[in-house]
Amino acid sequence: MNQQIVSNSIQEITHYNRVLEGNRRYVAKKLASDDNYFKNLSKGQSPKYLLIGCSDSRAPPNELTETDPGEIFIHRNIANLMIPTDLNSNCVIQYAVEHLNIHSIIVMGHTCCGGIKAAMTQQSVGGLLDLWLNQIKIVYEKHQDLIESLESEDDKVNCLSSLNVRAQVMNIWKNPIIQKSWQKGNPIMVHGWLFRVETGYIEELLIDSQTPEEMSKVFALKFKLDSERILSKKASRQSSPQNSTRKRFQLMQKKITQNLKKLKENGGRLEQDIELQLLGELIQNSQQS
Ligand SMILES: [Zn+2]
Structure with missing residues (x-):
């Protein structure tokens, strides 16, 4: 075997072991401050927030918000999309709203997002990925004049990241699970965030609609509630x-x-x-x- 490959493999195994050792240190640290920390954690969860974030390894929601395990129910995918027909994210929303009774949903995008960058080029990144990124291309096409008027490439990418977060928030307002929840008297709030990787700060974005009632009536649904x-x-x-x-x-x-x-x-x-x-x-x- 090539010497370089052997050396790389040793480095990778060492790194992998370090990740596991990190877990041992984490457990020791938690138990040092509370003997029953994990016992209590195992009793159940009652998070108040659902966060839909990007899978990017630089945007870990709990670390960024100094929240503990059990505080945020998290769903992550490439470029924090809430695609209306995606079974995975819809199941997460339904469980969070109807079973965990969360009171807020946060869509968190971030700067220098690889998914956003890929959606702005014409280079194919593979069948399923192209299909997934198509949702961002729709947002890009809609706001192309504004985005292209910006000078730096970073600003263009980050502008589309913000617009993408807004578009996903609108998709959540249109979601039948959310609309039904509002009609049942459980008003779920939806927020849009942009995490700035280069500074560590989270910016709260202004969203066009603050309630599902403010969105286009074309998407408004009326539900026959249980009592009716x-x-x-x-x-x-x-x-x-x-x-x-x-x-x-x-x-x-x-x-x-x-x-x-x-x-x-x-x-x-x-x-x-x-x-x-x-x-x-x-x-x-x-x-x-
Ligand atoms: Zn990303």
Whole structure:
């Protein structure tokens, strides 16, 4: 084996071991200040925030905000996208809103984002990646004049990062899970952040819509909430044709029982008119059901 490859492999294994050793130090540090830290953590989570961030290794949400494990529910993907048909991020949103009862969602983009840079070029980065980045290209195309009017390449990239965060916030407002939550009286707030890798600071971005009511009515959905659904189910049950068929069937069963009782009393002989009536009702019932 080439000497260089051997040397590189040793370096990589050493680095990998250092990452694991870091975990041992982390545990020791936490236990030094609280013996029950991990026991308490294992009891459950009740985060108040869902953060959708970029997978970029330079943008770790907990470290940047000095928050502890358990405080932020986190979903990360390339360029912090909230694509309406993406099963993964939609499941995260649904779980966070309907089960964890979070009160805020934060979309956090960052400066010098590789995903944003790639979306601004015409160079293919691979089938699935091109497809994913297409969502950013849509934002780029919409604001191309503004972005291209900026002088430096960094400013162009960071401007698109900010616009991309705003676009993802709008996608969250349009999301049915969020709209339903608002209509049920649980107003989830949505914020847009830009993390500046070069300074470490997070900037809060001004977002066009502060509530789902402010977005275009084209995307507004009306939900039949549980209480309304129960009422309408009750009303439809009372007037449904199935209901009247069921009632007729119950009545018929009652008559049959009564007549069988009479039959017993008459020594096994049914009166002819009762027999005919029963037969007619049975035919009528089979036609209706
Ligand atoms: Zn990124």
